[in-house]
Structure formats: structure tokens, C-alpha cells
Amino acid sequence: MNVANDKFTHRHAAHCESGVAASLLTHHGAAVSEAMAFGLSSALSFAYLPFIKFAGFPLIAYRMPPKYILKGMLKPFRMRLRFETFRNEAEGTRRLDELLKQGHVVGLQTSAFWLPYFPEDMRFHFNAHNLLVYGKEGKDYLISDPVAEEPQRCETGALQRARFAKGLMAPKGLLYYPESVDRTEVTAEDIRRAIRKTVRIMLGFIPIIGVRGMHMLANKVAKLDPADKLSLNYVGHIVRMQEEIGTGGGGFRFLYAAFLQEAAEITSLPELRALADRMNVIGDGWREFALKAVRMIKGRETFDPGLLAGMLHSQADQETEFFKALKRAIA
Amino acid sequence: MDVDAVPQEGNRTMGGHRRVMYARGKDGRMVIVPSRGGEVDETVTLQALERIKEMTEEARARVQAGKTSPLEYWMYAQRLDLPQLSQVTGFWKWRIRRHFRPEIFARLPAKILEQYAWVMGITVEQLKRLP
Numbered sequence: 001m002n003v004a005n006d007k008f009t010h011r012h013a014a015h016c017e018s019g020v021a022a023s024l025l026t027h028h029g030a031a032v033s034e035a036m037a038f039g040l041s042s043a044l045s046f047a048y049l050p051f052i053k054f055a056g057f058p059l060i061a062y063r064m065p066p067k068y069i070l071k072g073m074l075k076p077f078r079m080r081l082r083f084e085t086f087r088n089e090a091e092g093t094r095r096l097d098e099l100l101k102q103g104h105v106v107g108l109q110t111s112a113f114w115l116p117y118f119p120e121d122m123r124f125h126f127n128a129h130n131l132l133v134y135g136k137e138g139k140d141y142l143i144s145d146p147v148a149e150e151p152q153r154c155e156t157g158a159l160q161r162a163r164f165a166k167g168l169m170a171p172k173g174l175l176y177y178p179e180s181v182d183r184t185e186v187t188a189e190d191i192r193r194a195i196r197k198t199v200r201i202m203l204g205f206i207p208i209i210g211v212r213g214m215h216m217l218a219n220k221v222a223k224l225d226p227a228d229k230l231s232l233n234y235v236g237h238i239v240r241m242q243e244e245i246g247t248g249g250g251g252f253r254f255l256y257a258a259f260l261q262e263a264a265e266i267t268s269l270p271e272l273r274a275l276a277d278r279m280n281v282i283g284d285g286w287r288e289f290a291l292k293a294v295r296m297i298k299g300r301e302t303f304d305p306g307l308l309a310g311m312l313h314s315q316a317d318q319e320t321e322f323f324k325a326l327k328r329a330i331a
Numbered sequence: 332m333d334v335d336a337v338p339q340e341g342n343r344t345m346g347g348h349r350r351v352m353y354a355r356g357k358d359g360r361m362v363i364v365p366s367r368g369g370e371v372d373e374t375v376t377l378q379a380l381e382r383i384k385e386m387t388e389e390a391r392a393r394v395q396a397g398k399t400s401p402l403e404y405w406m407y408a409q410r411l412d413l414p415q416l417s418q419v420t421g422f423w424k425w426r427i428r429r430h431f432r433p434e435i436f437a438r439l440p441a442k443i444l445e446q447y448a449w450v451m452g453i454t455v456e457q458l459k460r461l462p
Contacts, residue, residue, distance in 0.1 A: 011367065012349075012351050012363070014351040014352065014363075034363075035353070037359070053414060055379070055382075055383075055415075057410060058410060113410065114452075119344065119345055119346025119347075119348060121343075121344035121345075121376060121377075122344065122345070122346070122347065122376070123410070124410060125411060125419075147350065148348065148353075149348065149365060161452075165419070165422070166418065166421070166450065167418035167419040168415070168418050169413060176406040232378075233379075233382055236374070236378040236379065237375075237379070239371065239375045240372075240375040240376065240379060242373050243371055243372045244375060244376055245376070246350065246351075248351055248352055248353040249332055249337075249352040249353060249354070249366075250332065254332055254352070254361065255353050257353070257355075257361050258353050258361035258362075261360060262362055276361070277359075280355055280361075283332060284332055287332060290371050291371055294370065294371045294374045294375065297374055297375070297378060298374060
């Protein structure tokens with residue numbers, strides 16, 4: 001089979017889902033940046049989920065759960081996005097080929113472990129990766145993976161494997177494509193609504209979400225036993241979730257700053273520009289935390305859980321003040 | 332973060348790829364900067380890989396001592412742990428733990444061995460022994 005959607009352009013992004021959302025919408029005439037897709041879907045967050053273990057460590061996320069960004073695009077763009085999952089693997093492949101022949105650019109949820117073009121050291125069993133397929137040449141799918149700089153290729157069997165990986169958040173062959181996109185401009189009201197929601201998430205009352213989640217994680221870090229070797233792994237795990245898992249740096253805080261700058265123009269609220277600068281400073285604080293943690297992991301500084309916990313508390317305090325100010329700015 | 336603070340020293344776990352970072356340019360606007368990575372991200376990825384390697388080698392030693400089956404070795408070697416192996420196979424954890432016992436592993440039916448081999452992306456022959 002040979003098809004390729006030559007109108008599609010691949011774009012490099014920090015995060016897979018916001019990258020996929022921005023590319024898909026742009027392809028359908030609503031030119032949006034990754035930062036806009038991220039901010040508009042209120043994807044910024046913080047969550048400390050001690051009961052979900054990830055390689056033995058709690059899940060720590062700096063954003064809302066998978067599919068949140070895609071779903072957040074539906075209303076502002078009056079988009080109808082069709083999601084399909086499959087029981088039968090061959091049927092999933094057949095349907096993908098059919099949609100490609102019809103000229104669709106198709107989004108997929110896959111495992112990161114089974115994608116052959118992923119660097120060996122980055123292949124972990126993570127099932128909520130997103131990518132776009134824009135064609136097929138012989139047995140190779142033409143893939144626009146937002147976290148890769150260039151378009152990639154993936155052989156049919158390998159892609160099927162990645163789409164039908166089992167386990168936590170199993171994709172079940174999930175594919176999605178827009179049936180219609182009826183709005184191409186972002187309105188000031190959409191942005192206000194999205195920001196209001198982010199403020200609510202970050203300053204909410206659930207103790208493991210938002211700034212309260214940061215304090216909770218900080219308390220947990222303060223209690224780590226410096227004599228236990230795994231304590232350093234715990235700290236490394238936090239940094240990995242913040243810097244390694246496609247966040248654009250500082251656990252998505254810089255990406256959100258980029259969104260606020262765009263938002264300032266659309267809403268004609270210059271305060272948002274100043275708040276973007278402030279978010280940048282908060283992102284720098286997260287980077288400093290990561291740097292400090294790594295110095296301790298490398299043994300250049302004495303491992304001091306209390307010090308790291310203090311940094312986390314301070315981040316939480318700064319974000320509390322920040323989101324209060326953000327709420328006032330859009331009121 | 333300013334554009335010139337984006338790490339570019341390189342991160343060997345990234346296999347030559349670059350990742351997007353967002354940083355502030357000279358005019359104050361946030362821009363996309365492809366990053367080659369740096370020490371911070373490299374250290375934490377290597378640390379996670381190192382931890383998996385440790386567990387794999389500990390399992391290897393236990394297999395050689397006859398205390399566990401090669402299944403446990405391959406689980407770690409393929410970057411899984413017990414909860415994950417349970418999720419991908421659909422087997423209860425206690426059942427997998429039972430399969431770690433060499434005498435029980437030796438008597439496992441082909442169907443179960445095939446399922447383990449499939450989720451790990453190896454052959455049944457590989458699964459039966461240490462590499």
C-alpha cells in the first residue's frame with residue numbers, strides 16, 4: 001500500500017499529546033501552537049498519586065491525565081473527534097489502512113516500549129504515548145511523532161504491537177481523527193474559561209492534586225531516610241517525571257508561560273504577559289530543584305532530604321501566589 | 332529559562348535525538364529550542380536504568396543459585412516488574428510469584444510459557460534459560 005498525505009507537515013513538540021492536538025488542528029485549518037493546545041485544555045497540573053506505582057515509585061505528574069488535552073480541544077474548536085478501539089488486532093490495522101486511503105491523518109495511542117524508532121534507553125513500558133500516521137509506503141507507516149525532530153517510519157507488525165500493548169492504560173488499538181472542525185480561531189472567552197479551570201485544579205481542595213499535592217510530596221521527601229540507597233532513586237524519579245517525560249522543561253511550566261504570552265494577545269490582558277514572566281521564574285525554580293537533586297545523586301553534595309523538601313514547599317507557595325494572581329488577572 | 336540556558340552538553344540516553352524545550356528569547360518571547368539534553372536528565376535516566384540492571388543481575392544470581400526461575404530474570408531484563416508483568420499478562424501476582432519457583436516453572440504448560448514470551452518479546456526457548 002502506498003499513500004501519503006502530502007499536505008501534512010510534521011512538527012516537533014515537547015509533549016506528545018499537545019503536539020498531536022496542535023498538528024491535527026493545524027492540518028484541519030485551525031492553526032494553533034502546542035502551547036495554545038496545552039493551555040486551552042487546562043492541562044497544567046500537579047498530581048502526587050502514591051497508590052499508583054510506576055516501577056515501584058508513586059506516580060508524579062505535572063499535567064492532567066492522558067486524553068485530557070484532546071478532549072479539551074473539542075469545545076473551543078467545535079471539533080468532532082472520532083475515537084475507535086478494537087478487540088481484534090488485524091481489524092485495528094485494517095481500519096487504520098482504510099482511513100489512510102481515505103486521506104485522513106490518524107492519531108494513535110501506543111506503548112513507548114514497542115516503537116522501534118525510540119532510543120533504546122528511552123523504551124519504557126508506558127502505554128499512553130500519542131503519535132500521528134499520515135501515510136504508508138509498502139509495509140512502513142509514515143509517522144509524525146511529536147517528540148521526534150523528524151518524521152519516522154514504523155513497520156506494520158511493530159506498530160500493531162505498540163497499539164495493542166497490554167497493561168495499565170492499555171491503548172486497545174485506539175485511533176482517532178477529526179470528523180469536523182468548525183471553528184479556527186481561539187476566543188478570549190475560551191481562554192478565560194481554560195485559565196479559570198487551571199486555577200481551580202491548582203488551588204483545589206483535594207490533598208494530592210495541585211499545590212496541596214506538592215506540599216504532600218514535599219512532606220514525603222522530608223521523611224526519606226538518607227541512609228537508604230533507594231531514597232536517591234525516589235528523588236531521581238521525581239526529577240525524571242519533571243524533566244525527562246517530554247515536558248518542555250520545568251514540568252510544563254515553561255510551556256504554560258508560552259501559552260500565557262499568546263493568551264495575553266488574544267484577551268488583550270497585558271497582566272498575563274507579566275504573569276508569563278513569573279511562570280518562567282517558577283519553572284526556573286523547578287530546574288533548580290532538579291539540579292540540586294542531581295548533585296546529591298552524583299554525590300557532589302550531601303544528600304539532604306529536608307533541603308529538597310524545603311525547595312518543594314517553596315515551589316508550592318510560589319505557585320499558590322501565582323494562581324491567585326492569575327485568577328485576579330482574568331476576573 | 333533563557334534560550335542560552337537550554338542544556339546542549341548532550342545526553343547519551345537520547346540516542347542522538349533532540350527534545351523540545353521552551354525558553355525565553357532575547358525579546359522576551361517564549362520559543363521552541365531543540366535540546367541535546369544535559370547532565371540533569373541524563374543522570375536520572377541512567378539512574379533508573381541502573382536500578383533495573385541491578386535487579387536483573389540480582390535475579391540472575393538467584394537463578395544460578397537455583398532460588399528462582401529465569402522468568403524473574405527476563406521480567407527485569409525486559410524492563411518490567413511484578414505489578415507490570417501482572418498487568419500485561421492478566422495473571423495474578425501470587426501466581427507469577429509461584430512461577431518464579433524453579434520446580435513449578437519447569438512444569439509450566441507451553442501455553443503459559445508462550446504468553447510470557449509474547450508479552451516480553453522473546454522466544455519460549457530464550458525464556459527457559461539465562462542468556
